[in-house]
Amino acid sequence: MIRERHLNALVLGALLALPLWGFWAEAPFMITLATRAAILALAAVGLNLALGLGGLVSLGHAAFFGVGGYAAGILALHAQSFTPMMTWPITIQGTTSMPLIWLVAVVASALAALGIGALSLRTSGVYFIMITLAFGQMLYYFAVALPAYGGEDGVSIYVRNAFPGLNTLRPLPFFAICYVLLGLALLLSWRISVSPFGLALSAARQSEARVRTVGIEPYRLRLVAFVISGAITGLAGALFADLNRFVSPAMLSWHLSGEFIVLVVLGGVGRLLGPVVGAGLFVFLEHWLGGVSDHWMIFLGAALLLVVLFARGGLIGGLTAGSRS
Amino acid sequence: MSLLSVEDICVAYGPSQALFGVSIEVGPGEVMALMGRNGMGKTTTIRAICRLIGLSGGAVRFDGRDMASWPAHRVARAGVGLVPEGRRCFAPLTVEENLIAAARPGEWTLPRTVALFPRLGERLGQRAASLSGGEQQMLAIARALMTNPRLLILDEATEGLAPVVRQEIWAALRRLKEETGVAILVVDKSLRELATIADRAVVIERGSTVWSGSIRDLTGEVSERYLGV
Numbered sequence: 001m002i003r004e005r006h007l008n009a010l011v012l013g014a015l016l017a018l019p020l021w022g023f024w025a026e027a028p029f030m031i032t033l034a035t036r037a038a039i040l041a042l043a044a045v046g047l048n049l050a051l052g053l054g055g056l057v058s059l060g061h062a063a064f065f066g067v068g069g070y071a072a073g074i075l076a077l078h079a080q081s082f083t084p085m086m087t088w089p090i091t092i093q094g095t096t097s098m099p100l101i102w103l104v105a106v107v108a109s110a111l112a113a114l115g116i117g118a119l120s121l122r123t124s125g126v127y128f129i130m131i132t133l134a135f136g137q138m139l140y141y142f143a144v145a146l147p148a149y150g151g152e153d154g155v156s157i158y159v160r161n162a163f164p165g166l167n168t169l170r171p172l173p174f175f176a177i178c179y180v181l182l183g184l185a186l187l188l189s190w191r192i193s194v195s196p197f198g199l200a201l202s203a204a205r206q207s208e209a210r211v212r213t214v215g216i217e218p219y220r221l222r223l224v225a226f227v228i229s230g231a232i233t234g235l236a237g238a239l240f241a242d243l244n245r246f247v248s249p250a251m252l253s254w255h256l257s258g259e260f261i262v263l264v265v266l267g268g269v270g271r272l273l274g275p276v277v278g279a280g281l282f283v284f285l286e287h288w289l290g291g292v293s294d295h296w297m298i299f300l301g302a303a304l305l306l307v308v309l310f311a312r313g314g315l316i317g318g319l320t321a322g323s324r325s
Numbered sequence: 326m327s328l329l330s331v332e333d334i335c336v337a338y339g340p341s342q343a344l345f346g347v348s349i350e351v352g353p354g355e356v357m358a359l360m361g362r363n364g365m366g367k368t369t370t371i372r373a374i375c376r377l378i379g380l381s382g383g384a385v386r387f388d389g390r391d392m393a394s395w396p397a398h399r400v401a402r403a404g405v406g407l408v409p410e411g412r413r414c415f416a417p418l419t420v421e422e423n424l425i426a427a428a429r430p431g432e433w434t435l436p437r438t439v440a441l442f443p444r445l446g447e448r449l450g451q452r453a454a455s456l457s458g459g460e461q462q463m464l465a466i467a468r469a470l471m472t473n474p475r476l477l478i479l480d481e482a483t484e485g486l487a488p489v490v491r492q493e494i495w496a497a498l499r500r501l502k503e504e505t506g507v508a509i510l511v512v513d514k515s516l517r518e519l520a521t522i523a524d525r526a527v528v529i530e531r532g533s534t535v536w537s538g539s540i541r542d543l544t545g546e547v548s549e550r551y552l553g554v
């Protein structure tokens with residue numbers, strides 16, 4: 001058995017080594033796969049804050065992913081077509097600068113999470129799952145009904161957005177951007193989990209009444225966690241839009257919300273690197289089994305079943321059983 | 326002026342009424358014993374004070390402010406620290422994490438609580454679920470102290486513990502009384518131990534206050550009639 005700290009280092013090392021090897025072996029699709037895994041992992045790191053630490057099973061996290069994605073798509077569309085986004089009361093132009101797009105994506109998805117969370121967190125359990133799903137679907141149909149931004153056909157980003165000093169059109173620098181952002185999100189997630197805020201959130205997951213009697217209101221804790229969670233997932237959405245150079249309502253679909261939960265459960269709910277392991281396995285299965293059969297999801301389902309039945313704490317929990325870092 | 330004043334409160338669980346008029350006054354720095362046989366409403370009284378259950382009559386004032394409409398966490402923030410019956414720590418968290426999660430600024434800090442309960446200091450990194458019953462009880466008290474309360478409420482803090490551990494807990498409570506100005510409302514079955522720490526006592530019987538006064542005046546007749554000892 002291996003210590004969780006060592007396993008974490010191994011996982012992050014592997015995610016870095018794969019694209020470097022792809023670069024050296026002139027296999028750029030390896031870099032793209034690793035980038036995809038890093039971005040899905042980032043989205044799941046966001047979800048893991050709500051799901052793992054807060055115990056909030058959100059079936060609407062694709063909403064934040066999509067909001068982030070549309071923020072990137074819409075800003076880039078206006079910049080590329082040289083049309084202002086709005087002219088009244090102030091003129092707002094589009095942009096192709098990644099840092100600016102990220103800022104807009106994070107703020108927009110945080111606001112969405114604030115609104116959705118403020119209402120959803122009044123419920124709990126199955127009702128919370130259903131109400132987050134309902135909000136996700138509302139945003140999905142809103143995007144479908146947006147003719148200005150392609151409706152069901154979505155928005156294309158002709159040239160990947162730019163980051164000062166890096167050529168983002170090349171796969172490796174773009175991977176590096178995603179990897180660094182994933183690392184920062186993991187750092188933030190770890191800091192939160194050991195902070196008094198994170199500990200209180202964990203405690204509230206176990207017993208609401210007990211945290212109330214020490215003077216903490218669970219609702220506010222959870223709302224803050226939900227907003228941070230949505231913002232991180234929104235950032236991942238902006239990167240995903242740039243990876244595919246395309247945004248469509250599919251980014252808001254409830255299938256994707258479900259997949260995020262699968263990623264977290266596969267890797268290990270509440271484990272720091274659970275989302276990374278889950279996303280890595282997901283992209284691996286999708287690529288290799290996708291080549292074998294169109295119905296590769298059957299194998300993903302089987303893997304999920306095995307993990308849920310036999311590995312408490314997901315793959316990380318199974319591999320580190322009996323040792324604590 | 327009293328710190329906590331419970332005035333003639335009534336509480337009902339659905340259609341069945343549990344409290345029919347309980348009154349308790351606890352002054353600043355005072356140690357008050359709340360006594361009564363099993364099922365007489367001691368825990369219900371405490372739950373009503375902490376706003377974990379609603380009142381159907383009477384009032385609970387803390388520091389002169391009526392707490393009737395407050396949510397439970399506001400009561401705790403105002404300075405009421407509860408050590409609930411049956412310990413109830415945050416099981417998946419470690420000892421240190423339990424304490425940090427509850428901490429609010431004030432004189433009680435991690436080093437100071439650990440100094441009061443050295444056993445916890447030896448087990449800071451251990452999960453609360455893996456502690457012995459006595460250690461969990463100490464952790465529950467320490468956690469309540471970390472919220473820097475002005476009134477500490479202990480519900481059956483020594484129930485089901487080994488005599489040695491009970492002595493340790495009583496000793497810690499006596500130190501609390503001597504060294505700090507915290508008021509304590511304590512529910513316990515051991516009259517002998519209560520007599521060494523409490524200033525006054527309230528006895529409740531079938532949901533109403535039937536006796537209150539200095540614990541020294543608690544005569545054999547009263548304790549035999551209401552407490553069965």
